[in-house]
Amino acid sequence: MTLFGDEHVRRYRETGGEVGHDWEGTQALILSTTGRKSGEQRDNALIYGRNGDDLLVVASKGGADVPPAWYLNLQADPHAEVQVRDEVYKVRARDATDEEKPALWAEMVTHWPAYDEYQTKTERPIPVVVLERA
Numbered sequence: 001m002t003l004f005g006d007e008h009v010r011r012y013r014e015t016g017g018e019v020g021h022d023w024e025g026t027q028a029l030i031l032s033t034t035g036r037k038s039g040e041q042r043d044n045a046l047i048y049g050r051n052g053d054d055l056l057v058v059a060s061k062g063g064a065d066v067p068p069a070w071y072l073n074l075q076a077d078p079h080a081e082v083q084v085r086d087e088v089y090k091v092r093a094r095d096a097t098d099e100e101k102p103a104l105w106a107e108m109v110t111h112w113p114a115y116d117e118y119q120t121k122t123e124r125p126i127p128v129v130v131l132e133r134a
Contacts, residue, residue, distance in 0.1 A: 008020055008045060009030055009044075012028070012030055012083070013030065017083065017085035026047050027047070028045045028046060028048065029046060029055065029057075030044070030045055030082065031045075031082055031131075032080055032081040032082070033074055033080045035069075035073060042070060046058075047108075047112050049104075049110070053132075055091065055130075056104055056107065056128055057128075057131065058115055058129070060119075063118030063121030063122050063126075074093040074129065079091075080131070089133060091131040091133055092131075093129050093130070094129070096128040096129070100128075100130075101128055104130070105128055
């Protein structure tokens with residue numbers, strides 16, 4: 001779920017996540033992808049979880065029938081960058097496998113329970129994206 005706009009992303013970056021990391025009882029990171037059409041950097045604040053050393057994000061778009069643009073960007077180029085608080089590093093994105101997804105979905109629902117509701121709004125399987133440090 002994308003949390004907020006450009007101004008909030010800017011403040012997150014400027015404050016090393018002091019403003020924006022903690023949000024509505026959960027936590028957010030900044031995901032920077034390369035626009036699949038524009039080739040420009042696209043930044044999104046997203047709720048995240050962890051699975052060991054990997055970060056997890058959910059491509060829900062609030063249960064829309066189409067995935068969010070950041071997810072389509074990752075499908076075109078899985079190399080991205082994340083900022084978690086003041087730490088910035090490169091990642092490689094992949095969808096959770098069918099075997100991994102139930103446990104990772106359950107983990108993400110602990111961070112944002114509405115993900116279960118979002119899945120009921122659409123027939124598309126909402127992906128859990130695993131961000132592995134590159």
